[in-house]
Amino acid sequence: MTGVAERITGLVGALRAHGVRIGTGESVDAARAVEALGFADRELLREGLAATLLHGAAQRAVFDPVFDLYFPRGVGGPAEGTADREALRDRLARALAADDRALMARLAAEAVDGLGGYGSSPGSDGWSAYQTLERLRPQTLLARVRADVRGRGGGGAAFADRLLDDEIRRRIEEFRRLVGAEARRRVAERRGRDEIARRGVRPTADRVDFLSADRDQLAELRRTVWPLARKLATRLAARRRRAARGTIDLRRTLRSSLSTGGVPMRPVLRRRRPVRPELVLLCDVSGSVSGFSDFTMLLVQALHDQFGKVRVFAFVNRLDEVTGLIDHGRADPDGLGARIRAEATLTGWHGSSDYGMALGEFAERYGDAVGPRTTVFVLGDARTNMNDPNLPAVRDIARRARRLYWLNPEPRARWGTGDSAAPAYAELAEMHECRTARQLGALVSRLLPV
Amino acid sequence: MFTSVDDVSARLAETGYLASPAVATTVFLADRLGKPLLVEGPAGVGKTELAKAVAQVAGARLVRLQCYEGVDESRALYEWNHAKQLLRISAGRDESWDATRTDIFSEEFLLPRPLLTAIRGDEPTVLLIDETDKADVEMEGLLLEVLSDFQITVPELGTVTATRRPFVVLTSNAGRELSEALRRRCLFLHIGFPEEELERRIVRLKVPGLGEALTESVVRVVGALRAMDLRKAPSVAETVDWARTLLALGAGTLDEAVVRESLGVILKHQDDIQKAAAKLDLDAL
Incomplete structure (x- = not known):
């Protein structure tokens, strides 16, 4: 069974490319699991490989599509297929009403086969999930499915009936996922599995670029705030413990050595005074970088008990304090960004961001928020829209603060292009590239003061 | 222990x-x-129950180590029974020191704690290390x-x-990130909220008196609540509690008034x- 070993190593390789850390030992375990389980049941095989290869629940989102590529349900298109859109829609409506997963999977295969193909010459053809869904439009079946379920009297109790719409929406979402998986499988047959597994599978939420994340991905990211905060709190506590051990206090060591005849038997360590550091966040919340800012604000809020004081300021071209809004934002993190933009005064005469103006306003109005214990983080892409970057204001903040960091969600290669004032700011503040939640986590655990 | 997955x-x-x-x-x-098996998942989905069930199936003795902040070697592995050692020393006053020394560090004076107990036995054992995330990194x-x-x-x-190798189950609520080294030694299992069909079967099994229509509605409402992104999504334990409450209230169907009154059973935050x-x-409200 040499083919199996190659399958497994291929699968492991693709998972590693997505940032899942898998050692050789786990690969061997996976092979033993395959041996014990056999190939009779694909779902058991999926669970077995997941149990041996994965180390956390978050990795599952990457594992499932990759598994579908390396251990596909079948080869080629469905035996009988139809390109008739209306017939497919009818059958899909019935499958959705009955919540028949097996039938939905079969229909997804037929839909991709019949509606998703594009191109003709070998090499340029393929299957597109987008095109399939665009032609089939399963979301428009909602009313029909609802009527169908109600008509059968399958809705049961009157109360639970009001949940029906949401349930049908979830089923449709599931069907869309199935279509995506099917299209990937068909394309992989044509172009090579390894390539599609690396490129075509969505990365886990923590590896998505903040600037290109869509709404669903941002919502998914927001759900990871609390787990990430707990992880970071553990790391911060470890750093704090290490820091507390401190260095040798020479004066007190010598003093205590007098009792042992001047021989320093027991070194005395310098004890650090437990001072909780203070944190100030300046966040650009203009359209382009708002996803990044919102996420970081929530993360800092989740970490607030690690600090003596956290103050958060938001700006576009004017600046306002939003600490209170974020405190109350815990109940509804999804609406946070909208609320900040609605309730705080962030824009003056125009709506585009102006770093010079906002930083100047901060130095002027809230200068006393920054003291020798304060670490200041500026979050933004440093794109000034050709306005004056106001470097003296930044210099002033840097002089007053303990540390000044700048987290930039743009890739480093784009700093300084166009209207970006990143290189100028980077001379005054320590600037870090921070494109994904994973990078942010690493930076936060390294840079946050303890 | 098992012949196939279906057998399990x-x-x-x-x-x-x-x-x-x-x-x-x-x-x-x-x-x-x-x-070893590392089981993660939200509270109340049956992580600890799984270990107990496996022990029962295998006819094995269940040894449980409950982790908490500050649990250490002497609570988890073994401890010397100092008081008994002192008694032994004072009892054998005429003996030579060498004899005493070899004697007081023998099995008789060892107090085995869960981990040692689980490893030493000859009979089949299930070792449950509960809430591993509560213990310190050490x-x-x-x-x-x-x-x-x-x-x-x-x-x-x-x-x-x-x-005889014990069957080890570690549970974690993900209160703290467990180290990569520990994770790599275990098979990983995430128990999430069950599929609707499975949850219906669970409710039927645990609360047999509840009518079929009501069971179905209960599971659907709980499913909808879980999709809502709440602070604490209701778990299987809450579903079962709710089903029991409805049975006790004598509710025939699920309607607005009943749900309003009993929502506190499944949701724990105002x-x-x-x-x-x-x-x-x-x-x-």
Whole structure:
């Protein structure tokens, strides 16, 4: 069974490319699991490989599509297929009403086969999930499915009936996922599995670029705030413990050595005074970088008990304090960004961001928020829209603060292009590239003061 | 211990634990590969129950180590019985020191704690290390030797190796990120909220008196609540509690008034209750 070993190593390789850390030992375990389980049941095989290869629940989102590529349900298109859109829609409506997963999977295969193909010459053809869904439009079946379920009297109790719409929406979402998986499988047959597994599978939420994340991905990211905060709190506590051990206090060591005849038997360590550091966040919340800012604000809020004081300021071209809004934002993190933009005064005469103006306003109005214990983080892409970057204001903040960091969600290669004032700011503040939640986590655990 | 995955599901079901395919497969593999099983998931989905059910199925003795902040070697591995050692020394006053010394560091004066107990026994054993995330990081280091080689080193006695490997289950609520080293020694199983069908079966099994229509509605409402992004999503334990409450209230069907009154059973935070009430179109509470 040499083919199996190659399958497994291929699968492991693709998972590693997505940032899942898998050692050789786990690969061997996976092979033993395959041996014990056999190939009779694909779902058991999926669970077995997941149990041996994965180390956390978050990795599952990457594992499932990759598994579908390396251990596909079948080869080629469905035996009988139809390109008739209306017939497919009818059958899909019935499958959705009955919540028949097996039938939905079969229909997804037929839909991709019949509606998703594009191109003709070998090499340029393929299957597109987008095109399939665009032609089939399963979301428009909602009313029909609802009527169908109600008509059968399958809705049961009157109360639970009001949940029906949401349930049908979830089923449709599931069907869309199935279509995506099917299209990937068909394309992989044509172009090579390894390539599609690396490129075509969505990365886990923590590896998505903040600037290109869509709404669903941002919502998914927001759900990871609390787990990430707990992880970071553990790391911060470890750093704090290490820091507390401190260095040798020479004066007190010598003093205590007098009792042992001047021989320093027991070194005395310098004890650090437990001072909780203070944190100030300046966040650009203009359209382009708002996803990044919102996420970081929530993360800092989740970490607030690690600090003596956290103050958060938001700006576009004017600046306002939003600490209170974020405190109350815990109940509804999804609406946070909208609320900040609605309730705080962030824009003056125009709506585009102006770093010079906002930083100047901060130095002027809230200068006393920054003291020798304060670490200041500026979050933004440093794109000034050709306005004056106001470097003296930044210099002033840097002089007053303990540390000044700048987290930039743009890739480093784009700093300084166009209207970006990143290189100028980077001379005054320590600037870090921070494109994904994973990078942010690493930076936060390294840079946050303890 | 088990012959196949179906065998696992069937035998666990006999003890009243309905396992999803993922759970059954992973338990089967943990037994086959002889690796510890790390179970994660939200509270109340039956992580601890799984270990108990496996112990019952295998006719094994269950040894449980409950982790908490500050649990240490002397609570987890072993401890010398100092008081008894002192008695022994004062009892044998005429003996030479050498004889006494070899004697007081023998098995008789050793107090085995859960990990040592689990490893020393000859009978089949299920070792449950509960809420591993509550223990300190140092404790994880201690577990590494036990979990990879199933042996414990007692300096005065030598190394105790398991004659029969226990079936190890570690549970975690993800309160703290467990170290990569520990995770790599285990099979990983995430128990999430069950599929609707499985949850219906669980409710039927635990609350047999509840009517079929009501069971169905209960599971659907709980499913909707879980999709709502609440502070604490209701777990299987809450579903069962709710079903019991409805049975006790003598509710025939699920309607607005009943849900409004009993929402507190499944949701534990006031904001959650308000949010759910708004989304479910209940009138103001």
